[in-house]
Amino acid sequence: xxxxxxxxxxxxxxxxxxxxxxxxxxxxxxxxxxxxxxxxxxxxxxxxxxxxxxxxxxxxxxxxxxxxxxxxxxxxxxxxxxxxxxxxxxxxxxxxxxxxxxxxxxxxxxxxxxxxxxxxxxxxxxxxxxxxxxxxxxxxxxxxxxxxxxxxxxxxxxxxxxxxxxxxxxxxxxxxxxxxxxxxxxxxxxxxxxxxxxxxxxxxxxxxxxxxxxxxxxxxxxxxxxxxxxxxxxxxxxxxxxxxxxxxxxxxxxxxxxxxxxxxxxxxxxxxxxxx
Amino acid sequence: xxxxxxxxxxxxxxxxxxxxxxxxxxxxxxxxxxxxxxxxxxxxxxxxxxxxxxxxxxxxxxxxxxxxxxxxxxxxxxxxxxxxxxxxxxxxxxxxxxxxxxxxxxxxxxxxxxxxxxxxxxxxxxxxxxxxxxxxxxxxxxxxxxxxxxxxxxxxxxxxxxxxxxxxxxxxxxxxxxxxxxxxxxxxxxxxxxxxxxxxxxxxxxxxxxxxxxxxxxxxxxxxxxxxxxxxxxxxxxxxxxxxxxxxxxxxxxxxxxxxxxxxxxxxxxxxxxxxxxxx
Amino acid sequence: xxxxxxxxxxxxxxxxxxxxxxxxxxxxxxxxxxxxxxxxxxxxxxxxxxxxxxxxxxxxxxxxxxxxxxxxxxxxxxxxxxxxxxxxxxxxxxxxxxxxxxxxxxxxxxxxxxxxxxxxxxxxxxxxxxxxxxxxxxxxxxxxxxxxxxxxxxxxxxxxxxxxxxxxxxxxxxxxxxxxxxxxxxxxxxxxxxxxxxxxxxxxxxxxxxxxxxxxxxxxxxxxxxxxxxxxxxxxxxxxxxxxxxxxxxxxxxxxxxxxxxxxxxxxxxxxxxxxxxxxxxxxxxxxxxxxxxxxxxxxxxxxxxxxxxxxxxxxxxxxxxxxxxxxxxxxxxxxxxxxxxxxxxxxxxxx
Numbered sequence: 001x002x003x004x005x006x007x008x009x010x011x012x013x014x015x016x017x018x019x020x021x022x023x024x025x026x027x028x029x030x031x032x033x034x035x036x037x038x039x040x041x042x043x044x045x046x047x048x049x050x051x052x053x054x055x056x057x058x059x060x061x062x063x064x065x066x067x068x069x070x071x072x073x074x075x076x077x078x079x080x081x082x083x084x085x086x087x088x089x090x091x092x093x094x095x096x097x098x099x100x101x102x103x104x105x106x107x108x109x110x111x112x113x114x115x116x117x118x119x120x121x122x123x124x125x126x127x128x129x130x131x132x133x134x135x136x137x138x139x140x141x142x143x144x145x146x147x148x149x150x151x152x153x154x155x156x157x158x159x160x161x162x163x164x165x166x167x168x169x170x171x172x173x174x175x176x177x178x179x180x181x182x183x184x185x186x187x188x189x190x191x192x193x194x195x196x197x198x199x200x201x202x203x204x205x206x207x208x209x210x211x212x213x214x215x216x217x218x219x220x221x222x223x224x225x226x227x228x229x230x231x232x233x234x235x236x237x238x239x240x241x242x243x244x245x246x247x248x249x250x251x252x253x254x255x256x257x258x259x260x261x262x263x264x265x266x267x268x269x270x271x272x273x274x275x276x
Numbered sequence: 277x278x279x280x281x282x283x284x285x286x287x288x289x290x291x292x293x294x295x296x297x298x299x300x301x302x303x304x305x306x307x308x309x310x311x312x313x314x315x316x317x318x319x320x321x322x323x324x325x326x327x328x329x330x331x332x333x334x335x336x337x338x339x340x341x342x343x344x345x346x347x348x349x350x351x352x353x354x355x356x357x358x359x360x361x362x363x364x365x366x367x368x369x370x371x372x373x374x375x376x377x378x379x380x381x382x383x384x385x386x387x388x389x390x391x392x393x394x395x396x397x398x399x400x401x402x403x404x405x406x407x408x409x410x411x412x413x414x415x416x417x418x419x420x421x422x423x424x425x426x427x428x429x430x431x432x433x434x435x436x437x438x439x440x441x442x443x444x445x446x447x448x449x450x451x452x453x454x455x456x457x458x459x460x461x462x463x464x465x466x467x468x469x470x471x472x473x474x475x476x477x478x479x480x481x482x483x484x485x486x487x488x489x490x491x492x493x494x495x496x497x498x499x500x501x502x503x504x505x506x507x508x509x510x511x512x513x514x515x516x517x518x519x520x521x522x523x524x525x526x527x528x529x530x531x532x533x534x535x536x537x538x539x540x541x542x543x544x545x546x547x548x549x550x551x552x553x554x555x556x
Numbered sequence: 557x558x559x560x561x562x563x564x565x566x567x568x569x570x571x572x573x574x575x576x577x578x579x580x581x582x583x584x585x586x587x588x589x590x591x592x593x594x595x596x597x598x599x600x601x602x603x604x605x606x607x608x609x610x611x612x613x614x615x616x617x618x619x620x621x622x623x624x625x626x627x628x629x630x631x632x633x634x635x636x637x638x639x640x641x642x643x644x645x646x647x648x649x650x651x652x653x654x655x656x657x658x659x660x661x662x663x664x665x666x667x668x669x670x671x672x673x674x675x676x677x678x679x680x681x682x683x684x685x686x687x688x689x690x691x692x693x694x695x696x697x698x699x700x701x702x703x704x705x706x707x708x709x710x711x712x713x714x715x716x717x718x719x720x721x722x723x724x725x726x727x728x729x730x731x732x733x734x735x736x737x738x739x740x741x742x743x744x745x746x747x748x749x750x751x752x753x754x755x756x757x758x759x760x761x762x763x764x765x766x767x768x769x770x771x772x773x774x775x776x777x778x779x780x781x782x783x784x785x786x787x788x789x790x791x792x793x794x795x796x797x798x799x800x801x802x803x804x805x806x807x808x809x810x811x812x813x814x815x816x817x818x819x820x821x822x823x824x825x826x827x828x829x830x831x832x833x834x835x836x837x838x839x840x841x842x843x844x845x846x847x848x849x850x851x852x853x854x855x856x857x858x859x860x861x862x863x864x865x866x867x868x869x870x871x872x873x874x875x876x877x878x879x880x881x882x883x884x885x886x887x888x889x890x891x892x893x894x895x896x897x898x899x900x901x902x903x904x905x906x907x908x
Binding site: 006007008009010011013014015017018021022025026027028029030032033035036075078079081082083086088092094095096097098099100101102103104105106107108109111112113115116121122123143146147150204207208209210211215228231232235238240243244247250251254255257258 | 316396403543
Binding site for chain 1: 605607626627628629632633634636638640641642643644645653654656657658685687688701702704705
């Protein structure tokens with residue numbers, strides 16, 4: 001191979017610092033997970049992750065994360081639409097607020113949501129009248145996860161909507177489409193990749209979320225126990241093997257989501273940038 | 277202007293009903309999901325009056341928790357800024373094999389559950405680790421000690437700054453740096469005079485995000501903390517401990533500090549973003 | 557008149573995009589709205605389409621006032637400058653869109669799309685996305701998409717602007733042929749005089765929000781009605797003092813004296829020439845090869861003017877002194893324009 005000429009200085013230094021820090025903080029610790037896994041037999045891992053309580057936690061985590069992310073996908077599009085297309089008082093405030101779930105410590109969100117949605121809380125009281133319990137049920141978990149996931153879809157759809165050329169809507173209008181038809185057939189396809197990306201990121205985050213959920217979940221085995229909580233419990237009992245085995249499943253799901261998001265983006269850029 | 281006229285005339289008339297319905301829905305959603313929890317924190321914190329509030333937040337445990345939180349945050353911001361600058365420089369100014377892989381690896385920590393982040397450090401430095409005897413010999417404690425908390429905080433915020441810098445530097449290209457290098461400028465001069473002005477706002481933005489996340493990290497820190505009061509407890513952990521002890525009012529009082537910090541961060545974020553956009 | 561604009565006014569803030577615009581368009585004709593950028597031509601097109609609302613005045617299509625009819629119900633096909641093809645739809649879906657939203661039956665849509673795909677010569681491309689087409693192909697798809705719902709009027713906004721020069725020529729004749737074949741009343745916007753002259757049946761010249769002149773290309777070219785039109789067509793030069801050129805009638809008050817290259821004849825000193833007595837001397841300052849001719853910049857009586865010679869005529873070099881004869885001059889005064897023929901010429905009909 002030809003030796004590359006590098007005019008800009010600092011390749012060795014910057015690469016060196018990057019790789020050392022990356023190795024120290026991320027790669028070596030992750031490698032220890034691999035090393036530890038290698039000490040376990042596949043049947044051992046299988047045994048751990050198919051325990052009824054663990055399986056139930058997968059169900060709780062997946063189901064609540066899915067519902068929360070779906071709600072956020074819909075609300076994310078609505079919020080992005082409202083923030084980009086309409087003018088109204090206090091719009092900037094609303095816009096700035098979206099990132100609150102990123103800025104507010106999850107534990108604070110957790111205890112606050114718990115006291116709000118408990119049977120005695122401001123909101124929980126209203127639902128309690130109709131016999132609906134929110135805190136310490138799966139609904140409570142879902143609410144905490146909605147809170148956590150709000151910014152993802154909004155922030156991925158918003159810039160796309162801002163950049164969307166009004167010509168497409170004009171073209172659809174000239175061809176006789178109503179506003180609803182224009183939205184469904186022309187605008188939504190333009191937003192779809194961003195929605196999927198935001199949804200994927202929110203879903204991944206929700207699956208791994210711990211802080212905001214533990215307080216409101218109630219943590220009843222088989223009912224409201226999420227997977228990260230099981231890992232936590234195993235760690236407290238120094239059962240590192242079980243913790244690792246369950247963590248592997250979670251990592252696999254997280255990577256799968258990442259992979260799917262990438263796949264959508266590749267497919268999308270194929271449509272937009274040509275190629276067959 | 278164009279957008280306004282277009283929405284007036286294309287297709288059927290846009291109905292103001294739909295507009296206000298959507299705005300109403302958005303406001304309601306954000307109010308219930310975001311504003312109410314904030315109000316609740318403040319309300320609960322002040323439930324027993326201002327004197328009780330002041331007493332709760334001047335508790336020595338709360339104070340040491342605040343110290344530890346700030347310490348971990350400073351470490352995270354400094355390490356990740358250094359990393360972010362070097363990594364962004366390496367990735368955007370040079371061409372090499374495996375660049376995509378490197379970027380993916382850098383982003384890895386945000387896709388990993390905080391609990392798993394804690395777990396991998398326990399596996400690396402904990403009792404069953406191969407290097408544990410060595411650590412023991414030198415009296416180095418990572419797990420259930422301050423270094424573990426700092427490491428966990430650095431891990432979960434690892435890509436926060438490089439992520440903000442990469443797209444900006446990517447878009448800027450390498451022409452200016454190459455021109456400067458041809459004229460004989462040294463590496464640091466090129467960075468300071470050419471590159472830094474481009475990324476100033478992105479860097480600041482990244483630091484703000486990193487600070488926010490570092491301050492609030494709970495899951496990973498929780499795994500590594502061991503919850504030794506006054507020693508390995510950060511503010512969010514202090515909140516958890518108080519809440520678990522049914523000391524609700526103090527829990528919310530401590531939370532209120534974090535809420536104020538979060539709101540300040542949001543305001544700074546908005547300002548930085550606004551100025552950054554203006555500069556463009 | 558099939559399309560009629562009556563006293564249309566439109567302002568954007570203090571900018572007057574349309575200033576009392578009135579004109580009519582006959583059914584089945586291909587019209588060009590021609591003018592420099594900022595002259596208000598696109599605004600006129602967008603108002604006819606319903607994409608903009610006039611501040612005052614009436615727009616009539618087929619005798620009906622359409623001011624309050626939304627764009628989607630005016631039955632107008634519109635080809636956008638950058639085509640605005642839906643990026644996430646295939647060629648087929650793009651063309652079918654206007655029919656689908658009207659809930660036309662599937663078989664009918666299919667038949668119509670197939671017919672149009674054949675018309676634009678893109679069979680086999682139905683499943684492609686816009687990004688997988690060349691500029692010219694995209695233009696054709698945009699054309700087919702606009703035509704699919706069978707519009708009575710077709711509007712095209714700078715239809716050739718985004719296409720490279722080579723394909724543009726080909727597409728111009730193709731579009732003209734298509735529109736003639738289909739007989740749909742069409743208006744296209746352009747800033748390119750050659751394009752307007754070549755493609756349109758009639759040209760509407762716009763300037764500063766007003767209509768300067770309407771007429772057939774040859775009419776507008778030969779008999780400009782306003783000072784602006786006289787200066788807009790062709791490669792014009794301006795004479796500092798036209799009276800320094802021989803045998804022209806002397807006009808007392810005038811603003812500008814405008815000539816086009818075809819008004820000028822330059823002759824080498826050793827060549828035979830018809831109007832030697834009326835010619836003046838000039839010096840060649842620059843020559844430029846233009847493909848089918850050679851263009852000269854000649855300094856003459858203090859004016860810089862442009863002239864052309866055929867390729868097979870004897871070479872004229874830079875710095876050479878030549879005889880310059882001017883056949884005729886446009887003399888403007890205010891908005892008015894007057895054609896002054898050189899009195900040395902007896903016969904009036906000179907072919908340009």
